[in-house]
Amino acid sequence: MSFSKISRYRKLSDDTTIDASGRNLASKGLRMLSLVSGTFLHTIEEPDRLDHLAYKYYKQPRKWWRICDANSEFLSPQALLGKEPLVVDSFPLTFDDSTTQPPWSDVLKQLSETLGVDDFQIVDDEVELVEEQVDVGGEQVTVLVPRYERSVVILYNEMNVEASELIDILSTIGFGVGQSERIGRVGKKVTIPPNTTK
Numbered sequence: 172m173s174f175s176k177i178s179r180y181r182k183l184s185d186d187t188t189i190d191a192s193g194r195n196l197a198s199k200g201l202r203m204l205s206l207v208s209g210t211f212l213h214t215i216e217e218p219d220r221l222d223h224l225a226y227k228y229y230k231q232p233r234k235w236w237r238i239c240d241a242n243s244e245f246l247s248p249q250a251l252l253g254k255e256p257l258v259v260d261s262f263p264l265t266f267d268d269s270t271t272q273p274p275w276s277d278v279l280k281q282l283s284e285t286l287g288v289d290d291f292q293i294v295d296d297e298v299e300l301v302e303e304q305v306d307v308g309g310e311q312v313t314v315l316v317p318r319y320e321r322s323v324v325i326l327y328n329e330m331n332v333e334a335s336e337l338i339d340i341l342s343t344i345g346f347g348v349g350q351s352e353r354i355g356r357v358g359k360k361v362t363i364p365p366n367t368t369k
Contacts, residue, residue: 253356263349287331
C-alpha cells in the first residue's frame, strides 16, 4: 500500500488478516490518537468545511484530520461541524385552552412512534407572573399565577423526518407551534492544533 508523505497512515505498521475463505488481506495497523492540544479556537460558521479550515490554518487541505484529532469528543467530522443528519431543534409551543391541561401524553405517544425521532424533552420556562381572578368561597380574589412558555426540544434524524412534519404532528395534537430553532454547532468553538508533521 502506498500513501502520500503527509498521510496519517503512512508510518503505520502493515498487518495481514486471514478472512473466512482463507485469503490473506493486507491492511494497516490501528492508528492510535496521540494527545493533541491547541490554544487557538475557531468559531464554527454555517459554510465551514474541514478541508477549508485545514487550508486556512495549515495551507494544506489534506490535514483536516489534525483538527479532528484535537477535537476527539466528536465521533465524526460531520458532528464536529454540526452537519450530521442527527439534529436538535427547539419548537416553542402555545396551548390556548385554559380549561384543560395540555395533552403532554399525546406528545409523548406521537413523538415516540415517529420514525427518526431519537429523543425529546419538554422544557418549561417561567416567563412572568400574571394577575388572575379566582373564585374563593363565592368571592373574587386576585392571585399571581406564573405564566410559562413551553417548548419541546427534539433530537431527530433529518434523513427520516423533517422539521415541518414534526410541526404538523404537534399542531394536530392541538398546540400552536412557533418558529423552530436549531440547537447546533454554529457559533461554537473547536480547537485548532499547531501545524506539525506528525
